[in-house]
Amino acid sequence: MRPSHRSHTRRHHPVRRAIAVIAAIVIVAWCIFAARFLWFPHVDKQPAHVDAIVQLGGPHGGVDTYEATRNLARNHTTNLVISDPYTEKPDLGARICAPEPDVAVYCIHPDPSTTRGEAQAIEQLAEEHGWSHIMVYATGKYHVARARMIIGRCYSGDLDVGYHETSLSWKDTIWEWAYQTGGVAKVLVQRGC
Numbered sequence: 001m002r003p004s005h006r007s008h009t010r011r012h013h014p015v016r017r018a019i020a021v022i023a024a025i026v027i028v029a030w031c032i033f034a035a036r037f038l039w040f041p042h043v044d045k046q047p048a049h050v051d052a053i054v055q056l057g058g059p060h061g062g063v064d065t066y067e068a069t070r071n072l073a074r075n076h077t078t079n080l081v082i083s084d085p086y087t088e089k090p091d092l093g094a095r096i097c098a099p100e101p102d103v104a105v106y107c108i109h110p111d112p113s114t115t116r117g118e119a120q121a122i123e124q125l126a127e128e129h130g131w132s133h134i135m136v137y138a139t140g141k142y143h144v145a146r147a148r149m150i151i152g153r154c155y156s157g158d159l160d161v162g163y164h165e166t167s168l169s170w171k172d173t174i175w176e177w178a179y180q181t182g183g184v185a186k187v188l189v190q191r192g193c
Contacts (some may be wrong), residue, residue: 058139
């Protein structure tokens with residue numbers, strides 16, 4: 001006698017239920033992760049004075065972000081560090097790395113060209129110049145927690161991290177969430193500067 005369609009469905013029902021439960025757990029875990037690291041990271045306010053202000057480079061930084069950081073530097077520091085990702089566009093690189101009255105501008109081209117490379121370059125500059133307190137501007141809210149973790153492993157002084165508001169398309173937002181999720185996961189398993 002052949003099993004009925006009904007008993008065949010019941011037999012697979014626990015498998016479907018297990019898959020649904022696992023999927024729900026993964027989604028809830030990612031939402032908790034995203035809330036902590038991407039959507040609501042700890043963001044510092046700009047202190048009245050720091051030894052240096054650093055603007056990290058990235059695909060969504062844009063000239064407006066660099067200009068906003070340069071304006072902050074005029075009022076809060078005598079040292080400005082710009083990570084220049086525009087090596088293929090020398091005119092733009094020259095513009096964002098232009099001299100600033102009463103502020104020393106350090107334009108870095110980190111190797112590797114990653115947040116980790118930037119952290120290593122920042123630590124080297126801080127050691128050379130005796131900086132004990134810096135303010136770092138990440139490329140966006142989604143980058144703040146990861147930048148804090150990576151730079152905090154290299155730089156031993158007081159570290160504040162913030163960002164400038166930038167608008168992203170839905171496509172770019174989803175891409176950044178995916179990219180930063182992988183980036184934070186990598187930082188959590190990677191050790192050292």
